Amino acid sequence: MTADPEAAALFDAAVAELRTASSRTDIVVREIPAPRDLAPFAFALAADVRPDDHGDSLYGTGRFVLLHDPDEPPSWGGAWRIVAYAQAPLEPEIGTDPLLADVAWSWLVDALDDHGADYHSASGTSTKMLSKGFGALAEEGDGAQIELRASWTADAPLRPHVEAWEELVGMLAGLPPGSEDVAVFGARKGGRG
Known part of the structure; x- marks a missing residue:
């Protein structure tokens, strides 16, 4: 199937716009292979909060996928759809907060609004997980994790969406806006959740 040159040019311009997004110094953003079966055009990014020398993060990670379908699928209500994922380990006491999932979703909505991202048809899940180690993992103690999966139909400009x-x-990793040079206390237990 040959892509429509006009749609391809529009998508290339959107990707170029996303590549100009400013990044925090304590979050490493990189391009990753995009899923090929969700839309005719796709672009993906990964983010890791304060990764170590091997690229692993004890604090949190995320994925951002920009999808473009010039045929505007009815479920999207537009030509641009964003699929986003973010997760972070937590202290177990925080993981038991009954409002945690609601707060995580509100942070997404607030970030989109604060960055002036125009969107509609948002949907997603916010999941908190608690874990307890046994046997060889008993030494690691209890753990908790928050995970947010969301999608929304985006209107231009697209840069505010990736910044949000x-x-x-x-x-989610515990870094409030403008805290790039602030130490993160109490590194959370990673790996389980």
């Missing part, structure tokens, strides 16, 4: 997602990744 990056802010969300930082917030």
Whole structure:
């Protein structure tokens, strides 16, 4: 199937716009392979909060996928759809907060609004997980994790959407806006959740 040159040019311009987004110094954003079966055009990014020398993060991670379908699928209500994911380990006491899932979703909505991202048809899930180690993992103790999966139909400009997602990744990891040079206390237990 040959892509429509006009749609391809529009998508390339959108990707170029996303590549100009400013990033926090404590979050490393990189391009990753995009899923090929969700839309005719796709672009994906990954983010890691304060990764170590191997690229792993004890604090949090995220994925951002921009989808474009010039045929405007009815479920999207537009030609641009964003699929986003963010997760972070937590202290177990925070993981038991009954409002945690609601707060995580509100942070996404607030970040989109704060960055002036125009969107509609938002949907998603906010999941909190608690874990307890046994046997060889008993030494690791209890763990908790928050995970947010969301999608929304985006209106131009698209840059505010990726900047809002990056802010969300930082917030879930415990980094408030403007805290690039602030130490993160009490590194959370990673790996389980």
